[in-house]
Amino acid sequence: MKQPVYRWGAVAAAAGVAISLGVTPTAAFAEPEEEDYKVLVVGKTLGFRHSHIDDTTNALIQLGEQNGFTVDVWDPAIGNSPGQPALTMASTPFTSTADLDKYATIVFASPVDGTNRQDPASPRLLDDTELAAFQGYIRGGGGYVGLHAATDAMHAVPWYSQLTGGGARFRSHPAQQQATMRVENPGHPSTTMLPEAWSRYDEWYNFTTNPREDVHVLITLDETTYNPGNGRMGEDHPLAWCQNFEGGRSWYEGAGHTDASWTDPVFLEHILRGLEWTAGLVSGGGDCVTFPEVNTVLAAATGDEAVKATVQGHLAAAKTADAADAHADAIASLLQAQRAATALDDDVLDAKIADLLEWQRGLTADGPTDADGVPIDVSIVDAPGALALTVADFGESVRLNQESGFTDRWRFTAGLPTVKVSDSRNATQAGTSGWAASGQSSAFVSGGATLGAENLGWAPNLVTPRDGVSAGPQVATAVDGGTGLAVASVLASATPEGRRGVTDVNAWLYLDAPLGTPEGDYSARLTLSLFPTD
Structure with a gap:
């Protein structure tokens, strides 16, 4: 490996x-x-040949002499491409993964192969055998540097487009012109030397898709500073990015078409540090971590699914905050994710969350630290509500049934359907009031016969007892010397302190008909009322 x-x-x-x-x-x-290590530069061209390939190769050779690496070149003469006969290897280095493992990283220097039409039958930069060797190299921890038209090669190989970055392939470019590159992550080793707004003259690529969702964007192009022509990408135009890909490291810079780029010391240092990052020599700025990458690690982690869901929620909140440039909020969410993830005991996950934190901390001077703890914010709003009463379904009516055992009256009983009182009023609405629910019955009528409401009594009962809520008193019928429900009687009441929430209450209804009451089918109506009380 x-x-x-x-x-x-x-x-x-x-x-x-x-x-x-x-x-x-x-x-x-x-x-x-660093001890000497080896870098492979690929300039092999089947399509349009970029003049900068020779300059790029020579610049990398010189950088290697100054920074401890040696360069092999694969740039044979093919068709109209003269290649670099004085420098190129005699045969392809992509013979096997083992043969490629000698290289700390491989640089693709605009190796255009003319496969834009995505015809799988067209000759391409790497044939199947070479591609398999390269894939094994990347999956074994190898490095990849894509320069400028590296995205204009192997269009019919989706894996390669994912390696270069999120499936983004070269689409078009306007005439060479001055434009402003904006550094998005100033903490990565390849961007620490760059100004936040970097004005340069170059050939600016438009891509077939925005790779942001899958890569770690380092630099964007400000399309308000130049004419992007057809294929413009709009407000979000990534130009340089990096990623951890299938075990390897990938870094891409879309600039560098002009020969002058390869004598610009700032641009060269930018390229050098990107190369060193892919070789594993330098680290920082979150090491090109992405939220999807961490989500993949989390999904593979073992442990309590509830804990994983909690971590996922914090990561999602951090991603949303990052997209809104609210990096202090992202840090707060990531600290929560970090704490929750400790229960999963997964070193890889812990390291990736730490990378996310390092990345976000490099984007703001604000935000909590581990020592500060995690800030928890809440907005408490006492929203307006209502005081309401509902009665459970009782069909067409409540049927009273006769009980035996009474010699001084005829008694008929039934249960009152559950009455639900809901009080969601806020403090402004309720003031110092509680509430009371009451009931009052009409007389029972059967044809021309009438039985007064004073003959109907009840015994209220709280189905859901709560502090501050009381059931009303039992109401006796006229037979027992009471007023019955001929007058409004309390079913339940709540104090100002206990009023909020939902209360379920019912009652046992009983009708005492004096002996000798005319026979018949009697009906009455029990009216339930709810009102605030001081």
């Missing part, structure tokens, strides 16, 4: 020896010094 090229050296040989022997060195340390 291809391993990232992490190499560190000391200031002096003596300090290096001390370290190798396990002796604590006393000498100071300088910046990391």
Whole structure:
């Protein structure tokens, strides 16, 4: 398996020896010094040949001499492309994954192959065998650097377009002109040297799709600063991006068409640090992490699904905040995700969330720190509501049935359907009031016969007892010396402190008909009322 090229050296040989022997060195340390490593530059061209390929190759060779790597070149003469006969290897290096593993990273320097029509039968930059070797190299931890027209190759190979970045392929470009590149992540090693707004003269690519959802965007183009022509991408026009892809590292820069780019020290340092990132030599700015990447790691994690759902919720909130440039809010959500994820005990997930935090912290001076804890904000609104009463379904009527055992009256009983009182009034609406629900009955009538409402009584009951809510008193009938429900009687009431919420109440109804009451089918109407009380 291809391993990232992490190499560190000391200031002096003596300090290096001390370290190798396990002796604590006393000498100071300088910046990391990388051992020599190998880089492959691919300029092979089947289609339009970019003049900068030679300049790019020579610039990379010189950068290698200055920064500890050597360069192999694959740029044979093919058709109208002269290649670089003095530099190119004699045969393809893409013979096997094992043969490619000698390279810390592979640079595709605008190797246009004329496959824009996406015809699978057309000759392409890498044939099936070469492509399989390259895929194995990437999946084994290899690095990829795409420069300018690297997105104008192998159009009929979806995997390659995903490697270069989110399926984005070259679509069109206007005439070369001045434009402003805007750095989106100033914390990545390949952008730390760049101004926030970078005005340059170049050939500016439009792409077939916006890759943002799948890649970590480093630089965008401001289309208000130039004429993008047909194929314009609008307010969000990514130009440089990176990603962790199938085990490897991918970095792409869409600029660099002009020969002058390859003598510009700022542009060259930008390219060098991108190359070093793909080789695993430098790290920072979140290491090109993306939210979809972390979601994939989370989905594969084992552990409590409820915990995973909690982490997912925090990640989604962070992504939404990032899209709105609310990076302090994104940091707060990521801290919550980080804490929740500890229960899953997944080192890879923990590392990826840490990368997200590093990325977001580089985008704002605000935001909480681990020491600050996680800020929790809430907006409490006492929204307006209502005081309402409803009665459970009772069909056409409540039927009273006769009970036996009474010698001084005829008694008929039934249960009152459940009455639901709901009080959602806010403090302004309710003031200092509680509420009361009451009932009052009309007389019972059967043809010409009448039985007064004083003969109907009830015994209220709270179905859902709550503090501050009381059932009304039992009401006796006239037979027992009471007033019955001829007058309004309390079914239930609530204090101002206990009024909010839902209360279910019912009652046992009983009708006491004096002996000798005329026979017949009697009917009455029980009216229930609800009102606020002071």
